[in-house]
Amino acid sequence: MDVVQLTDSLIGFDTVSPPGNEEECARxxxxxxxxxxxxxxxxxLHRFASKRANLVATFRGDSPGLLLAGHIDVVPPGDNSLWKSPPFEGKSRDGKLYGRGAADMKGGVAAxxxxxxxxxxxRLKRSITFIATAGEEIGYDGLRSMVSxxxxxxxxxxxxxVGEPTELKPVRGHRGSIVSKVTIHGxxxxxxxxxxxxNAVEKAVLYVEKLGPLRRELAKATDPNLGHSILTPTVIAGGTKSNVxxxxxxxxxxxxxxxxxDRRTILDGLVDVAEATxxxxxxxxxxIEILYETYPLSLGPKDQVVAIAERITGTPSTIALYATEASDYQxxxxxxxxxxxxxxxxxxIYDEYxxxxxxxxxxxxxxxxIDTVCT
Ligand SMILES: [Zn+2]
Structure with missing residues (x-):
């Protein structure tokens, strides 16, 4: 089976998360x-819920070597009728393979x-570890269950x-994200x-007004690779009826x-804002609760893995806006x-390829x- 056929086979498993159903694909x-x-x-196979599983494989060498990793879940295809070909059947045309997950990231896993x-x-001097995770698109639940x-x-x-789609350019860093929720009681x-x-809505306005010092504090938290931290209120919801x-x-x-x-810094900061309010x-x-956290990834251009990636691809490394599981491995x-x-x-997107x-x-x-690190 070549890499295109293998990508095609992986696309054939409907691993939309939620719910995931990654077990068959992992098997x-x-x-x-x-x-x-x-x-x-x-x-x-690491089963962590009904029909849900990660896969970990190790090819032993004498000492620790290379980790190759990716996720096998995909986001929903949306309206199937808007796809030129069915999303869970890999279709090749004009040098492209189409299907949900072709780029993100069953292609990377197949490669x-x-x-x-x-x-x-x-003969491996150093080992290869391969990890396929479930649930990356819904908060890394597969990977986090293996870690915990x-x-x-x-x-x-x-x-x-981690073989996420980067057009084969090495990415050495991205910020982490922390989503929090403040529930105001009236x-x-x-x-x-x-x-x-x-009036809980009026109290929420007071709270948002008091966020300034915390936001300025976070803007001072910088990293040579990633720049500074940001905190933004993005959703506000309250009230049930115009006369209540x-x-x-x-x-x-x-x-x-x-x-x-990290989540502790953000939680403490938000509690301070509540006390000030x-x-x-x-x-x-x-x-106040933290709903969700992904970690930042920050490697420098001189870090060994970055240097290897730049040398092999002949491309300088960059910083990405999206988050990935690479920071969990870091x-x-x-x-x-x-x-x-x-x-x-x-x-x-539709017609992903x-x-x-x-x-x-x-x-x-x-x-x-593998040659560079393991043989
Ligand atoms: Zn992805």
Missing amino acids: FIGDYLKDLHVEGSSVE MLTAIASARRR SGKLQGVAARCGV KSAHASAPDMGI IPESCTITLDARVVPGI QKRDKDFSAD KLGVPTVVLGPGSIRQAH VEVEQLEQATSIYGRF
Whole structure:
């Protein structure tokens, strides 16, 4: 099976998350790797929910080597009738392979598997670890479940590549994101007698006004690769009816953060804002929670994995706007770049495609990574 056929086969599994249903696809990849009959290899399915699974495979060398990783879930196809060909059937035309996940990122996963297959008869001085994760598109739940259950403790790799679509240009950094929610409590009353209640919408406005110092503080948190951190209120929702004093109002905030700023920093900052607001208005009361966190990735141009990626691709590394699982691997002690076939502009759209030439180039790039790091 070549890389195009393999991408095509992976596209054939409907792994839209939610709900995911990645187990069948993960089993298929597991069978593909077992069929390589590499001595000393292990292939393990990690089920973490009904019909949901990650896959971890290790090809042993004498010491830690290379991590190749990607996700196997995809975003929903939307209205099927708006696709020129069915989203879960890979279709080749004009040097492109179409289908949901072609670029993001079953193409990258297929190129990694094909590179591993080509290296199967090589003697590995250092090991290759391959990880296919579920649920990347919905908050990394597959990867995070492996981390929390200790499955990836001591993952034997000195560096890693996540094959998200970067048009084969190495990405060495991106900010992390932290989404938080502030729920402001009021007291309902008839709108004709507002003094009988506490207007949660008005209190929310006070809170937003008090965000200034925290936002300025975050703007001072900078990183040489990524710039500064940002906090922005993005959704505000409150009230039920025009003649009722709203008893609840929520503010959702999106933070884009550099290393050193984490959920604790944001939570503490938002609590401080609540205390400052309460000093101004004793009726103010709020609950604050962090809904979601992805970590920043920050490698310098001189880091070894970045240097290898630049040398192999002949392309300088860049910084991306989107977040990836590479930062989770970095947190596990594996410096990881993002590098894969296809364009991020193709991700999540109708008629998603990956260029066949990029699939082939990606396969040879991953092969050269294996040569450089493991043989
Ligand atoms: Zn992706």
